[in-house]
Amino acid sequence: MSPEMLGGLSILLLITLILLRVQVAVALLLIGFVGYSLLVNVDAALVQLGSTAFQTASNYSLSVMPLFILMGMFLSYSGLARDLFHSVDRWIGHLRGGMGMATIGACALFSSISGSVSATTATIGKVALPEMERYHYDQKVSTACVAAGGTLGILIPPSVTLILYGVLTMEPIGQLLIAGIVPGIAMALLFMVTVYVQIRRNPALAPLKAESTPFREKIGSLKKVWPFLLVFLVSIGGIYFGFFTPSEAGGVGAIGALLIALATKTLNWTNFLQSIMDTVRITGMLFMILIGAGMFGKFLAISKLPMQLSASVANTTISPYLILLIILLVYLILGLFMEGFAILVLTLPIVYPLIIDLGFNGVWFGIIMILVLNMGLLTPPLGLSVYVISGVAKNIPIQTIFRGVVPMLVTIIIFTAILVVFPSIVTFLPDMMYE
Amino acid sequence: SGQSSESVSTEDNGNSRASDSSSQEGQQAAEAIELTIASVWPGPHGQHVQVVEPLMEEIEKVTEGRITATLYPAGGLGAPSETYDMTVTGIADIGYGLHNTTPGVFHLVSVNSLPFIGDSAINGTEISNALLETFSEEFEAEHDGTKIAYLWIGDGENVFTVDKPIHKPEDLQGLRISLTPSPTGNAFLEAFGAIPVTLPMGEVYEAMQRGIVDGALANGSTIPNFQLGDVAGHITRLNLVLPTFFCVINEDTWSQISTDDQAALEELFAAYGLKHAEAYDSLAEEGWRMAEEKGVEIFDIPEEEKHLWGNPLQPVADEWIESIEAMGLPGREVYEEVLRLKETLD
Amino acid sequence: MRKFVTSLEKGMSKINEIAGFIAATLIVLMMILTFANVTGRYFIRPIVGTHELTYLSLALIVFLSLGYVQSKKEHIAIGIFVDKCSKRTQAVLDAISYFVTFSLLFLMGWQMVVFAGRTSTTLTGDLHLPVSAFVYLCALGAFLYAMTAVVDFLKSLLKVVNPEHES
Ligand code: NA
Ligand code: NA
Numbered sequence: 046m047s048p049e050m051l052g053g054l055s056i057l058l059l060i061t062l063i064l065l066r067v068q069v070a071v072a073l074l075l076i077g078f079v080g081y082s083l084l085v086n087v088d089a090a091l092v093q094l095g096s097t098a099f100q101t102a103s104n105y106s107l108s109v110m111p112l113f114i115l116m117g118m119f120l121s122y123s124g125l126a127r128d129l130f131h132s133v134d135r136w137i138g139h140l141r142g143g144m145g146m147a148t149i150g151a152c153a154l155f156s157s158i159s160g161s162v163s164a165t166t167a168t169i170g171k172v173a174l175p176e177m178e179r180y181h182y183d184q185k186v187s188t189a190c191v192a193a194g195g196t197l198g199i200l201i202p203p204s205v206t207l208i209l210y211g212v213l214t215m216e217p218i219g220q221l222l223i224a225g226i227v228p229g230i231a232m233a234l235l236f237m238v239t240v241y242v243q244i245r246r247n248p249a250l251a252p253l254k255a256e257s258t259p260f261r262e263k264i265g266s267l268k269k270v271w272p273f274l275l276v277f278l279v280s281i282g283g284i285y286f287g288f289f290t291p292s293e294a295g296g297v298g299a300i301g302a303l304l305i306a307l308a309t310k311t312l313n314w315t316n317f318l319q320s321i322m323d324t325v326r327i328t329g330m331l332f333m334i335l336i337g338a339g340m341f342g343k344f345l346a347i348s349k350l351p352m353q354l355s356a357s358v359a360n361t362t363i364s365p366y367l368i369l370l371i372i373l374l375v376y377l378i379l380g381l382f383m384e385g386f387a388i389l390v391l392t393l394p395i396v397y398p399l400i401i402d403l404g405f406n407g408v409w410f411g412i413i414m415i416l417v418l419n420m421g422l423l424t425p426p427l428g429l430s431v432y433v434i435s436g437v438a439k440n441i442p443i444q445t446i447f448r449g450v451v452p453m454l455v456t457i458i459i460f461t462a463i464l465v466v467f468p469s470i471v472t473f474l475p476d477m478m479y480e
Numbered sequence: 481s482g483q484s485s486e487s488v489s490t491e492d493n494g495n496s497r498a499s500d501s502s503s504q505e506g507q508q509a510a511e512a513i514e515l516t517i518a519s520v521w522p523g524p525h526g527q528h529v530q531v532v533e534p535l536m537e538e539i540e541k542v543t544e545g546r547i548t549a550t551l552y553p554a555g556g557l558g559a560p561s562e563t564y565d566m567t568v569t570g571i572a573d574i575g576y577g578l579h580n581t582t583p584g585v586f587h588l589v590s591v592n593s594l595p596f597i598g599d600s601a602i603n604g605t606e607i608s609n610a611l612l613e614t615f616s617e618e619f620e621a622e623h624d625g626t627k628i629a630y631l632w633i634g635d636g637e638n639v640f641t642v643d644k645p646i647h648k649p650e651d652l653q654g655l656r657i658s659l660t661p662s663p664t665g666n667a668f669l670e671a672f673g674a675i676p677v678t679l680p681m682g683e684v685y686e687a688m689q690r691g692i693v694d695g696a697l698a699n700g701s702t703i704p705n706f707q708l709g710d711v712a713g714h715i716t717r718l719n720l721v722l723p724t725f726f727c728v729i730n731e732d733t734w735s736q737i738s739t740d741d742q743a744a745l746e747e748l749f750a751a752y753g754l755k756h757a758e759a760y761d762s763l764a765e766e767g768w769r770m771a772e773e774k775g776v777e778i779f780d781i782p783e784e785e786k787h788l789w790g791n792p793l794q795p796v797a798d799e800w801i802e803s804i805e806a807m808g809l810p811g812r813e814v815y816e817e818v819l820r821l822k823e824t825l826d
Numbered sequence: 827m828r829k830f831v832t833s834l835e836k837g838m839s840k841i842n843e844i845a846g847f848i849a850a851t852l853i854v855l856m857m858i859l860t861f862a863n864v865t866g867r868y869f870i871r872p873i874v875g876t877h878e879l880t881y882l883s884l885a886l887i888v889f890l891s892l893g894y895v896q897s898k899k900e901h902i903a904i905g906i907f908v909d910k911c912s913k914r915t916q917a918v919l920d921a922i923s924y925f926v927t928f929s930l931l932f933l934m935g936w937q938m939v940v941f942a943g944r945t946s947t948t949l950t951g952d953l954h955l956p957v958s959a960f961v962y963l964c965a966l967g968a969f970l971y972a973m974t975a976v977v978d979f980l981k982s983l984l985k986v987v988n989p990e991h992e993s
Binding site: 085088089092093096097100105106208209211214215217222288289290292343346347349393397398 | 516522523524550552556557558559561562565566569570571679680682683686687690692704705707710
C-alpha cells in the first residue's frame with residue numbers, strides 16, 4: 046500500500062473510531078501513532094508521541110486561550126454577562142431572533158480582541174447559551190449562533206492564524222490583518238440575516254417576546270452593562286492603542302473581569318473556585334485534542350497525502366477558477382479532520398505558489414483560507430468550535446450542535462463565493478492603507 | 481510515481497532500514513535511500529529555494545539516484561527547537577536548525593553568539609569554518625548523536641526603532657526593545673539602559689506597529705519575511721549577534737551510506753555553508769533595499785565609534801569564557817582564536 | 827473486586843482534584859504574571875522571563891488537568907451510535923477504548939520521561955530554567971490520565987459482567 050493510500054484509509058478509520066465513542070483526542074493519537082509506526086518505524090513514532098505532546102502544550106501563543114476562557118468564566122459566574130444580555134434583550138429581544146443576532150454581534154465585538162476562535166466561542170458561549178436557554182431558544186439555533194459567531198475570531202483582526210499565514214507566505218502581515226475587517230463585519234451581518242430568515246420561516250425556533258420594553262427601562266438597563274463594557278474597552282483599547290499584544294490581552298482581560306466582579310461584589314469565593322476549575326477542565330479537553338491533532342498531522346505529513354492532493358491539482362490545465370474550486374474542496378475535506386494550523390503548515394508551500402501563478406491575490410487568498418478553515422471548525426468529526434461549545438453547554442448533545450450549524454456553513458460557502466466574484470471587498474481596504 | 485512511492489515505503493529512520501529494504505526489494509531498490517529533511521524555515525524561504533533544494537538535486541546527481549530526499553519545512557515534523565533532537569532520534573535524517581533554540585546544549589559553538597563577532601553572514605561563516613577546522617574534535621563532541629554536515633552563520637542583529645533614531649549608545653536609554661530570548665541581546669540592552677521585552681518573532685511586527693515596544697533587535701534578512709520595513713522608522717546597523725546554524729545528519733543514516741557516496745557528499749557539503757551565508761546576506765540586502773524604499777533611515781555606526789558600543793559588552797565575553805572554562809572546555813582558547821580569525825579574515 | 831475498583835476510583839479522583847487545583851492555581855498565577863508584566867513594562871520594567879514562564883506554565887496546566895478532565899468525563903467523545911446499543915455492547919466498546927487510552931497515555935508519559943532525559947542540559951533563554959524538570963512534571967500528568975483510564979477500564983469490565991448494576 047502506498048503511503049498516500051494509507052493516509053486516505055486512516056481518515057476512514059479515524060471516523061469509525063470516533064463513531065465508536067472513542068475519545069476524539071485518543072482516536073487522533075492512535076491513528077497518528079500507528080500510521081507513523083507503519084510508515085517510518087515504532088521508535089520514531091514513540092519519539093513523536095512524547096515530543097508532540099510537550100511541544101503542543103508549551104506553545105506561548107496558545108496561552109491566550111485559557112486566559113480568555115478564564116475571563117469569560119469570571120464574567121459569567123459573576124452574573125455580569127447575564128445583565129448584559131438582559132440589557133440587549135430589552136433593546137432588540139422583541140425582534141425575531143433578536144437574542145441570536147445579539148449573540149452574533151457580541152461574538153463579532155469580542156473577536157476583535159481575541160485573535161482566537163476557541164476564546165471567542167468559549168467566552169460568548171458561556172454567557173449567551175444559558176440566556177437563550179432561558180428564553181426557550183431552540184438549541185440548534187442558539188449553539189449555531191455561538192459557533193458561527195465564534196469563527197469571526199480569526200477573521201476580524203487580530204488573528205493568530207492570519208499572522209501565521211503571513212509568515213508562511215511572506216504576505217505583509219499588516220495588510221492581511223486589515224484585510225480581515227470588512228469581510229469580518231460582512232460575515233457577521235450575513236450570519237444575523239441567516240438567523241432571521243430561519244426564524245422567519247419557523248417561528249417556533251425562537252419564541253417572540255410578548256411585549257417590548259419602555260424606553261426608560263432600556264436606558265436604565267445600561268447601568269448594569271458598564272462593567273462588561275469596561276473590560277471589553279480596556280481589552281480592545283489596550284490592543285488598539287498598543288498597551289499590550291493580543292497574547293497578553295487574555296491576562297489583562299481576565300484580571301479586569303476579576304477586579305470588577307470583586308468590586309461589584311458579584312463574585313464570591315465559591316464562584317471564583319468554580320470559574321478557575323471550569324477553565325482548567327475546558328483547557329485540558331481542548332489541548333488534548335490539539336495534541337491528538339498534532340500527532341495525526343505529523344503522520345499525514347509523512348504520508349504526503351496533503352501534498353499529493355495539492356500537487357495533483359497543480360497538474361491540470363483547466364480554468365483558474367475551476368482549480369481554485371478544487372483547491373477549496375480539498376481544503377474542505379482536510380478541514381473535516383485536521384486542525385487549521387496543521388493544514389496551513391502542510392499545504393501552503395504547494396498551494397500558495399500555485400495560487401499566485403494562477404493570478405490570484407495573496408492577501409485575498411489569506412482571507413479565503415480563513416473562511417475555509419472556519420468551515421472546518423464547524424464540521425464533524427473534528428470540529429473544534431463545536432467541541433468548545435459542548436464544553437460550556439454540557440446539556441446539549443454534540444450532534445444537535447453539528448446539525449444546527451448547517452445553515453451557517455451554507456452562509457459561509459455563499460460568502461466565499463461572493464468574495465471570489467468580488468475580490469475587491471477584501472483588497473480595497475488594505476490597498477487604500479498602503480498606497 | 482509508482483517508483484517514488486516504493487522508495488517511500490522503504491523509507492525509515494532507524495537501524496531497520498537496510499534489513500527491511502533488502503528483504504522486500506530487488507537489488508536496485510536495496511541501495512535506494514530516501515532522506516527525510518527537517519528545516520526551521522517556512523516553505524518558500526530563500527534558504528530552501530536558493531540552497532537546500534539545489535543541494536537535494538545535487539545529492540541525487542552525485543549519488544546517481546541512490547539517495548533522494550524529501551523536505552519538511554518548519555513545523556511539518558516538529559517545532560524549530562526540536563530540530564536537533566529530531567535528527568538525533570531519527571525522526572529526521574538531516575536537520576537544519578539554529579543552535580540557540582536550545583540554550584545550554586552547545587557550549588563552544590555559542591562563542592559565535594558573543595557580541596560583534598562578524599560583519600556579515602559570509603564573514604561570520606568564514607570565521608566559523610576556520611574554527612570548526614581547528615577545534616573539529618571539540619565541536620563534533622558537542623554535536624553528540626549526529627554527524628556535522630556543515631555549520632554556518634546568518635546575518636547579524638540590528639536595532640530597529642519606530643520613532644527615535646539611534647546614533648549613540650545613550651539614545652537607547654529607556655526604550656522598550658523587543659528581542660527573541662538571547663543572553664547577549666539582554667546584556668546589550670541592559671548595558672545601554674534599554675528595557676528588554678522578550679517576544680516571539682511573529683509578534684514583533686504588531687508590537688512595533690502598536691507601540692507596545694519602541695523598537696526591536698532584528699536581522700536584516702527578517703525584513704522581507706516579517707515586513708519590519710513597514711513599521712520601523714530607523715535602523716541602526718551594528719551586527720550585534722550573528723545567529724549560528726547547523727546542518728546535521730543522523731548517525732545511523734550516515735553509516736548506511738556507502739563510503740563512496742559519503743565521500744561525494746562530504747565534498748558537496750564543504751561548499752554549502754558559504755552558500756547559506758550568501759543567501760542570508762542577499763536576503764538582508766533585499767531587506768535593506770525594501771526598507772529604503774519605505775523611507776526608513778538606515779544608519780551605520782562609524783568605524784571610530786565602534787568601541788563605544790563594543791567595550792561596555794566586554795563582560796559578556798569574560799563571563800562566557802569563565803562559564804565555559806568551568807565546564808572543562810577550552811573557552812579562552814576558542815575565544816582568542818575567534819578574535820584572531822576576525823582580524824585576519826576581515 | 828467492585829469494592830476495590832470503587833476505592834481506587836475515589837483515590838484517583840482525589841489525586842486528580844489536587845492536580846486540577848494546582849493547574850487552576852497556575853492559571854491564576856499566569857494571569858497575574860501577564861498583568862504584572864504589562865503594567866511593569868510601563869511603570870517600572872517588564873518581568874524578565876515572562877515569555878518562558880508563560881509557556882512552561884501552560885504545559886503544566888495542560889498536563890496536570892488531563893486526569894481531572896478524564897475523571898469528570900469531559901474528554902470529547904461522540905456517542906450518536908453507541909448510545910443506542912445495548913448496555914453490555916456499550917461496556918465492551920468502552921473497555922476497549924479506555925484500554926487504548928491507557929496504553930497511549932502511558933506510552934506518551936514514558937516517552938516524555940525519555941525526552942526529558944535526552945534534553946537534560948537544555949535551559950530556557952532568559953531564566954536558565956531546566957526544561958527537563960517541566961517535562962518530567964508533564965509526564966506525571968500523562969500518567970495520571972493513564973491511571974484514571976485504568977479505573978474507567980475496570981469499571982467498564984464490571985459493567986460487561988453485570989450491565990444492570992449502577993455504579
Ligand atoms: Na480576532
Ligand atoms: Na472539521
